[in-house]
Amino acid sequence: MVNQLTNITDDPRISIASDEYDRIAVAKHYYRDDLGKVKYKNSYGRQQSRDLMSINVTKTAARRLSSIIFNEQCTVTIKDDQANDLVNAVFESNDFYNQYEEKLEEAIALGGGAIRPYVDNGEIKLAWINASQFYPLHSNKNEIDEAAIASQTTVTENGSNAYYTLLEFHQWNDDGSYHITNELYRSDSASSVGVQVPLDSLDEYKGLQPEVTLTGLKSPLFAYFKTPGANNKRLDSPLGLGLVDNSKKIIDAINQTHDSFFWEVKMGQRRVVVPAEMLRPGASYGNDEVDQLRPPVFDDDENVFVQMYGDDEMKITDLTTPIRNDQYQQAMDFFLSEFENSIGLSQGTFTSTPSGIQTATEVVSNNSMTYQTRSSYLTQVDKQIKSLVVAILELMECGGLFDDGKARWSGDPEGVDINIDFADGVFTDKTTQFTQDSQAVTMGVMPKKRFLMRNFSLDEEQADQWLAELNEEQPEQDSNSFEETGNPVGDDDVGAE
Template identity: 90%
Template sequence: MVNELTSITDDPRISISSDEYERIAVAEQYYRDDLGKVKYKNSYGNQQTRDLMSINVTKMAARRLSSIIFNEQCTVTVADDQTNELVNEVFKNNDFFNQYEEKLEESIALGGGAIRPYVDNGEIKLAWINANQFYPLHSNKNEIDEAAIASQTTVTENGSNAYYTLLEFHQWNDDGSYHITNELYRSDSANSVGVQVPLDSLDEYQGLQPEVTLTGLKSPLFAYFKTPGANNKRLDSPLGLGLVDNSKKIIDAINQTHDSFYWEVKMGQRRVVVPAEMLRPGASYGNNEVDQLRPPVFDDDENVFVQMYGDDEMKITDLTTPIRNDQYQQTMDFFLSEFENAIGLSQGTFTSTPSGIQTATEVVSNNSMTYQTRSSYLTQVDKQIKALVVAILELMECGQLFTDGKARWTGDPESVDINIDFADGVFTDKNTQFTQDSQAVSIGVLSKKRFLMRNYSLSEDQAEQWLTELDEEQPEFSNPFEDKQGPDGDTSAGAD
């Protein structure tokens, strides 16, 4: 039998509804600011089209959220020094800390995203997966541990485009083993997945095994990020919602307001009505144009004059209309304020407020909406990065994936202590944190080791080494009141 798919969700192993990916496609259009053309009729009643003069508030909001949630100063420390070095070497080789903020922006805009570690030529690489490439195999779970990942490639064959889709299924067998299935599909249309073809039909998939079974794994080899909050569009879906899904009407109102204001400015340029005789063109004689006895009195390049015919008493009249910038500004601020509330940002993020711009300290002390929203997102980010570390360690244990057949790490990935310092200086005063933690150590509610790990971004082994060095450097305590024995055996108790 020939395996053929129209859409990826037609595969019986994928139980999630195709409506979810139609919703993601709409969110992607808004994120790209690809909102189509505006149709209108001109003064003569002819149908015309033009670009929508929109504001890409989806991109603005996703960028703002990602920048306050994560930055490249973040550090990840893992268990002992050897494990920590292995994991951070993978992050360094993949430029993880610089890439994550950018990919987080896309995930926030579309509702989710995933990271999949894989072995390539003996090195662990990271593949970034958008929301429209990730297909959970079960939609009734809070935790996604089985999924299909789609990768699309367009090539030119015989003068026309051919579209290839690689489907990578991650599933658990009944015996607890981890099964990966690779399937390649080809289509002549971008709107269809097409017919299954051999994996070696594309050079980049030469040597890729159709099926791989791994034993000893406890966690999936991917880490999914889901935007916080319930999916109110489809309650049984494990996928998150993007910024557009519950604010599409508000975004449309913002774009319509901005578009109308742009055309009011364009149509509000200076216009003057003059008698037609004042704009009468000159007569042509041969190749030279000779002015009439009454030449035009205005510059030919001006576009602000309108001819008036049939009125002998017509005088020069200014028809310029004032631009309603105050009304448009108030309308725009109103819709932007609604947008801020809809996506969980504080008032004044995109609009001006009577109190002006707040400092980071004021944001924290006022318990602002932005701070609360950031905390919700940060929980999901922390969860994804820790799941990624576990997946990397799981992969390092699979010696059969490396050319020499040797595992790069052994142990229990799920029991490894993972500490993430987000370096959130915008919201956390480091001096205040240091002072508070020092007081906690002094009263005995925080260990010295945790104090060093938290405030100096040390691993557990590094913190223990610091403490050992401190103990060695401390001078031995000498009690001045201790009885001392003289050379003749007598003791002296010091001063009476």
């Protein structure tokens, strides 16, 4: 029997509803700012079309969120030194810290995404999977531990395009082993997955095994990121929602307002009505133009004059209409404010507030919506990165995947202690932190070394050096003054007047 699919969700192993991917397809159009044409009738009643003069607020908002959630200063450390060195070597070779922020932007816009580590020529590589490529095999679980991953390739064959789709199924067997199935499909149409063909039909998949079974694994070999919040579009779906899914009408209102304002500016150019005789062109004789009757009064290049026929008493009249920029600005601010609320950003992110642009200190002290939203996203980011670390360590234990047949690491991947420092510089009020930590030192609940490391960005060795120099400079009887008062200069200056 020939295996043939129209849609990937037609495969019986995939139980998630196809309309979830229709929703993701709409989100992709908004993220690309591919919103089609605007149809209208001109002054003669003829149907016309033009590009929508839109603002890509989906891209802007996703970019803003990803930049405040994650940055390249993030560090991942593992208490197991060998595992720490191996994992960070993988991150460095794959430019993970720079790539993650960019891929996180896509995941926020579309509702989710995944990272899959794999072995290639003896090295572990990272494959980035967007929401439209990731298909959970079970839709009734909070944790996704089985999935199909789709990769599309377009090639030219005999002068026409052929579309290939590789489906990679990750499943658990009853005996606890981990089973990966690779299937390749070919179609002449981009709208159909097509018929299953041998894996070596494409050069890039030659040597790829149709089936691989791995033993000893406890976690899936992929790490999924889901945007925070419930999926109110389909309650039984484990997939997250993108920025567009609950904000589509607001985004449409923003784009319509901006489009209308653009055309008001275009149609609001200066227009003057003049008698037709004033614009009568001259007659041409040979290569020379000779004025006939009355010469043109205005420059030929001007496009702001309109002829008026049949009115002998017609005078030059200015028909220019004022542009309603204040009204459009108020309407735009209103819809942008609604968009900020809808996606969980503070007022003033895209619009100006009465108090102006907020500082990082104000963001923290006001417990702003952006700060809360960031915390929700960070929970999911933390979960994905830790799952990725575990998946990488799981791969390193599978010696059979490497050319020399030797495992790179041995241990319990799920038992390692993983710490992620997100470098919260933007959302950390350094002055408040310094004051609170000084009080903690005074109360005796924070060591001096930790105070120095936390507030002066010192490593442990540098902090020890600072403390040694401090002890050398201060009299022996004042050596505990910093511990007791949190004041590096000692007791003599405390309360001095």
